[in-house]
Amino acid sequence: MLAFALSLTAVLLLAAGYVVGARHRRGREKTLRTTLDEQSEKLTLVEHELLRRSHLDPVTELPTQQPFQEFLEREWRRAAREDLPLSLIMVEVDHFRAYSDRVGKPRGDACLKTVADALRKCIRRPADFLARYGPGKFGVVLGSVSQEGALALAEALRASVEGLKFPNPVSATGPTLTLSLGVASAMPQRNAQWQDIELIATAERALAHAKEAGRNRVALAPAQ
Numbered sequence: 001m002l003a004f005a006l007s008l009t010a011v012l013l014l015a016a017g018y019v020v021g022a023r024h025r026r027g028r029e030k031t032l033r034t035t036l037d038e039q040s041e042k043l044t045l046v047e048h049e050l051l052r053r054s055h056l057d058p059v060t061e062l063p064t065q066q067p068f069q070e071f072l073e074r075e076w077r078r079a080a081r082e083d084l085p086l087s088l089i090m091v092e093v094d095h096f097r098a099y100s101d102r103v104g105k106p107r108g109d110a111c112l113k114t115v116a117d118a119l120r121k122c123i124r125r126p127a128d129f130l131a132r133y134g135p136g137k138f139g140v141v142l143g144s145v146s147q148e149g150a151l152a153l154a155e156a157l158r159a160s161v162e163g164l165k166f167p168n169p170v171s172a173t174g175p176t177l178t179l180s181l182g183v184a185s186a187m188p189q190r191n192a193q194w195q196d197i198e199l200i201a202t203a204e205r206a207l208a209h210a211k212e213a214g215r216n217r218v219a220l221a222p223a224q
Contacts, residue, residue, distance in 0.1 A: 057132040059109045060116035068131035068139050072196050075129075075143040080188035087150035087185040089140040090203040091119070091157060094178045094215045096136030098170040111166065111177065112136070118160045122153065139203075147185035147220075154181040154218040162216065178216035182206025 055067045079086040093115055100108030119138060123130050133139040142150050158179050166177035184202035202221050210219035
C-alpha cells in the first residue's frame with residue numbers, strides 16, 4: 001500500500017511538473033511573441049521614418065523632387081476628373097551658385113533654409129505643395145488655382161524674400177537676395193493623358209524668361 005501511495009505521489013508530482021512546465025513554456029512563448037511583435041512594430045516605424053527622411057531635403061526639410069512629381073501627377077489627375085485648374089510655380093534664388101561659391105557651402109545652406117522658411121510662411125493652404133527642386137530652386141504645386149491666383153502668390157513669394165534684406169554681395173541684380181519665378185497653369189481635360197513634363201517645361205520656360213528680363217520678377221512663358 002505504501003509503495004502504491006509513493007508511486008501515485010510520484011505520478012502526481014510528475015504530472016504537476018509537466019503542467020507547470022507547460023504553463024511556463026506557454027508563458028515564455030507568449031512573452032516571446034509579444035517581444036517579437038513589439039520589435040516588428042518598432043522596425044516598421046524606423047522603416048517609415050527612413051523613407052520619410054529619404055524624401056526630405058536635409059537642408060530645408062522640404063520634400064524633394066520625387067514626392068513633388070508624385071504630388072503633381074495626383075493633382076493633375078484630380079483636376080482632370082473634377083474639371084479644375086492646376087498651376088505650378090518654379091522658383092530660383094538669383095545668383096545662388098555664385099553666392100554659395102563666395103561664402104561657402106554652410107552659409108549657402110543657411111541661405112537656402114532662410115528662403116525656404118520665407119516661402120513656407122506665404123503658402124497657407126494645406127493642399128499646396130512646396131518642395132526643393134534642385135540647387136537654389138524650389139517648386140510649388142497649386143491645385144484648383146487659376147493662372148491669376150498663381151501669379152498673385154508668386155509675387156507674394158518674390159516680395160517676401162526681397163523683404164528679408166538678406167545681403168548678397170555677388171548679385172548683379174541688387175545688394176540683397178532676390179528670386180526669379182516662372183508660372184504655368186493648365187486646365188486638364190477629363191480624358192487627357194498625364195502631362196507633368198509639359199507643365200513643368202512651361203514653368204521652366206517662364207522662369208528662364210524672368211531671368212532674361214532682369215531677374216527679381218515673376219513671368220509667364222512667352223507665346224511659342
